[in-house]
Amino acid sequence: SQTIHQWPATLVQPVGSPLSLECTVEGTSNPNLYWYRQAAGRGLQLLFYSVGIGQISSEVPQNLSASRPQDRQFILSSKKLLLSDSGFYLCAWSVRLKSRMGNQPQHFGDGTRLSIL
Amino acid sequence: AQSVTQLGSHVSVSEGALVLLRCNYSSSVPPYLFWYVQYPNQGLQLLLKYTTGATLVKGINGFEAEFKKSETSFHLTKPSAHMSDAAEYFCAVTEGWRDDKIIFGKGTRLHILP
Numbered sequence: 001s002q003t004i005h006q007w008p009a010t011l012v013q014p015v016g017s018p019l020s021l022e023c024t025v026e027g028t029s030n031p032n033l034y035w036y037r038q039a040a041g042r043g044l045q046l047l048f049y050s051v052g053i054g055q056i057s058s059e060v061p062q063n064l065s066a067s068r069p070q071d072r073q074f075i076l077s078s079k080k081l082l083l084s085d086s087g088f089y090l091c092a093w094s095v096r097l098k099s100r101m102g103n104q105p106q107h108f109g110d111g112t113r114l115s116i117l
Numbered sequence: 118a119q120s121v122t123q124l125g126s127h128v129s130v131s132e133g134a135l136v137l138l139r140c141n142y143s144s145s146v147p148p149y150l151f152w153y154v155q156y157p158n159q160g161l162q163l164l165l166k167y168t169t170g171a172t173l174v175k176g177i178n179g180f181e182a183e184f185k186k187s188e189t190s191f192h193l194t195k196p197s198a199h200m201s202d203a204a205e206y207f208c209a210v211t212e213g214w215r216d217d218k219i220i221f222g223k224g225t226r227l228h229i230l231p
Contacts, residue, residue, distance in 0.1 A: 006160075032217045043207070043223035044161075051217070090160055094217055103149040103168040103211065106219055108160030 002027035006091050006109035014117050019064075019078040021112050023091030026072065031093040033074040034106060035066055038088040050074060051096060086116045119144045119210050121222035129228040136180075136195040138225050140208030143189065149211040150191045151219065152182055156204045164206075167191065178202070203229045 003026045013019060025031055035047040048066035049057045056066050063082050067075045074091060092106040124139040142148055149168050153161040165176025172184040182193045191208060208222040 034218075044221045046218065049218060088158075092160075096217065103166075104217065105151055105163045105166050106161075107163065108153075110160045111158070113158065 002093075002107065004091060004093055004107060004109040006089075006112055008112060009110065010113045010115075012115045012117060013081050015083055016080050019076070019081050019085070019114070021076040021089055021091075021114075023074040023076075023109055024072055025074075025093045028072070028093070028095065030071060030096050032096045032104075032106075033068060034092040034094075035074065035076050036090040036092065038090060038111075044090070048074075048076070081116050083116050086114055088113050119146075119148070119220050121208050121210050121220055123206075123208050123222035123225050125225055126223065127226045127228065129230055130198045131230045132200055133197050136193070136198045136202065136227065138193040138206050138208075138227065140182075140191045140193065140222060141189055142191060142208070142210045144210055150182075150184060151209040152176065152180070152191075152193050153207040153209065153221075154178075154204050155207065155224075161207060164193070198227075198229050200229050200231070203227055 006023050033050045036044045037047055038044050046059045050068045053068055064078050089112045091109045094104045094106045120143045122141045130136055151166045152164040154164050155161045164180050165174045165182055167174045167184045175181045180195045182191050184191050205224045205226045207224045209219045
């Protein structure tokens with residue numbers, strides 16, 4: 001069966017410090033990978049989307065970047081954190097079909113709670 | 118463009134009562150629809166999905182949802198609420214035909230009253 005791991009679970013960082021959040025998926029190959037941010041009362045905001053190694057689509061211009069160095073590894077980074085980067089960050093994956101039908105659900109990790117001081 | 122509207126950011130029901138969480142969507146293509154549940158400090162868990170076929174979809178934990186094209190709705194129901202159902206629920210629609218991105222509603226927090 002497939003599993004998704006995110007770490008760390010919680011993180012407290014000072015303003016201006018760098019960030020690296022990691023997500024890995026097991027039990028599947030060539031998945032679509034996603035990074036979301038969830039702010040209280042605002043639902044989920046898609047940050048980045050990847051369909052393959054080195055292929056990253058940025059959905060919202062901001063202080064963050066993403067990389068996919070391996071097929072099942074997705075990393076969210078920042079060089080200098082802002083107060084507005086606080087939130088709950090979620091990684092997700094979905095099956096990537098050759099004939100894309102858009103009917104595949106996304107499967108989520110347990111998230112990282114990021115607090116910026 | 119696709120969009121999802123969840124009516125009511127907070128819904129309270131008594132234990133044992135019917136749960137009804139409302140979701141309306143807007144889509145220019147045949148939609149694929151999902152309901153997710155999120156417990157505190159956890160990720161989202163898929164409850165059920167509608168892709169094609171039967172419009173009444175059964176999911177986990179006794180939940181079901183009915184796709185009504187004429188009403189552009191995909192409401193989530195459960196006949197009898199349990200305390201463990203207290204959580205936030207998200208309705209979602211695929212962004213587009215042959216698209217792997219999903220548009221989420223803003224969520225409805227379900228409170229269960231003893």
